[in-house]
Amino acid sequence: MALTDIWFVLIAVLWTGYFVLEGFDFGVGMLLAPLSRTNAERRTLLNTIGPVWDGNEVWLLVAGGATFAAFPAWYASLFSGFYLALLIILVALISRVVALEFRAKIDSARWRRNWDRVIMTSSAIPALLWGVAFGNIVAGVPLDARHHFTGTLFTLLNPYALLGGLTTLSVFALHGCRFVALKTTGEIRERATRLGWMISGVAWVCAGGFLFWTQFVYGDATTAIPAGIAAVALLASVVASVMNREGWAFTLTAVSIAAFTATLFTSLYPNVLPSTTAAANSLTVTNAASTPYTLTIMTWVAVVFTPVVLAYQAWTYWVFRKRLSPAGFTGTTGLSLTGKHHAAPTAQPLPPSTPPVTPPGAVTGGGR
Numbered sequence: 001m002a003l004t005d006i007w008f009v010l011i012a013v014l015w016t017g018y019f020v021l022e023g024f025d026f027g028v029g030m031l032l033a034p035l036s037r038t039n040a041e042r043r044t045l046l047n048t049i050g051p052v053w054d055g056n057e058v059w060l061l062v063a064g065g066a067t068f069a070a071f072p073a074w075y076a077s078l079f080s081g082f083y084l085a086l087l088i089i090l091v092a093l094i095s096r097v098v099a100l101e102f103r104a105k106i107d108s109a110r111w112r113r114n115w116d117r118v119i120m121t122s123s124a125i126p127a128l129l130w131g132v133a134f135g136n137i138v139a140g141v142p143l144d145a146r147h148h149f150t151g152t153l154f155t156l157l158n159p160y161a162l163l164g165g166l167t168t169l170s171v172f173a174l175h176g177c178r179f180v181a182l183k184t185t186g187e188i189r190e191r192a193t194r195l196g197w198m199i200s201g202v203a204w205v206c207a208g209g210f211l212f213w214t215q216f217v218y219g220d221a222t223t224a225i226p227a228g229i230a231a232v233a234l235l236a237s238v239v240a241s242v243m244n245r246e247g248w249a250f251t252l253t254a255v256s257i258a259a260f261t262a263t264l265f266t267s268l269y270p271n272v273l274p275s276t277t278a279a280a281n282s283l284t285v286t287n288a289a290s291t292p293y294t295l296t297i298m299t300w301v302a303v304v305f306t307p308v309v310l311a312y313q314a315w316t317y318w319v320f321r322k323r324l325s326p327a328g329f330t331g332t333t334g335l336s337l338t339g340k341h342h343a344a345p346t347a348q349p350l351p352p353s354t355p356p357v358t359p360p361g362a363v364t365g366g367g368r
Contacts, residue, residue, distance in 0.1 A: 003289075003292060004285040004286060007071070007295060007299075008071075008265075010070075010302065011066050011071075015063050016261040018059035019168075022056045022057060023127075024179035025052075025123070025176075026123045028045055028123075028176040028179060028180060029096065029119045029120060030120050030123040030127065030176070031120075031176055032045055032116055032123075034191070035177075035188060035191050036188065039329075040326040040327075047324055048179065051319075052313075052317065055313050055316060057093070071272055071288040071289055072288070073283055073287065073288035074283050076147075077143065077149060078273060080148070080149055081149025082133055082149075082156065085132065085133055088125060089126045089130070089133075092122040093126060095118055095121075095122040096118070096119060098118075099115045099122065103116070127168055127172040128169045130165075131164035131166070131167050132162060133156075133161075135162070135163070135210075137264075139161065140273070140276040140282070142275065142276050143281045147273075147275075147283055147288075163206065163210045166206045166210075167207045167209075170203035170206050171260070173203070174199045174253055175254070175257065178192075178237065180192035181249070182247060182250045183323055184324050185325045189246075204235060207230065207234055214263060214264070219266075226262040229256075230255075230263060233255040234253065237253045237256065270284050270285050
């Protein structure tokens, strides 16, 4: 296998990790309102992803960096042609970070409610647009002989890509329900389970239709295997949820997302960005790749650092593996809008008329 093929597979693995891990982050964020009734419950939901969401986004950064270094022509055509869509995703991701950090800064229901809206919106937008983007990558876009994108924003809003967006939106929402059911207790857990049952029908219809379209138009015998795994795993997750096996239900949605991503990349290979104008204008793993020397250095860097990153992230999930309950998030947080701070109670001194009691044999000169 050539280095270009190896790096195509590695980039596919990075995107798979990002969709599996960030997928439930998006799901929890976009379902913040239907899964909660009180501020304590909303804090519980946000704390299920609080220790891990920023680490999950590292997969996106590495995937983008690897694409830039290994396939610079792919990176250039992709980011120039999808500029507006990727800009919207970037703004949404930044807004979500700000909302997660600022939500608890002020002790005001209105303040928290506004930031909750930002969290839900900025979680749903990337979940939708990533599917639209990858739908266009698989289907191809108009490229000229210099591999420049010659379409418009409306070129990207085609039926196949929009179905891909609905698929990622619904599957990530389902993935979020499975994660919440796994990580919480009480009413939140029950709501997540019930909502997951309702979303699963929509997710299976969208995912099934998109996988069938992909297989029928862009796939072959190789892509049929991951496509079948994705469909079966998504259906099996519903069965596991009905049997109250939250761990298996979450694992199966993760497997479905991973197989779904594998279907897209196997449908794409050996292209990295097909041209709908002329097949000769398509970008492939060969004409879009960096020099062999660059790919060799990148390979050694990946061999050294990838196990370290994986071990650290696995350790993080192990440390924060416990279920959460709203009972642990009943206090107030942040500054008051009236200018008063929430002060902790202080110990009261003894009255002057009451002398301190000195136990017999105690040292009264200060001690150590």
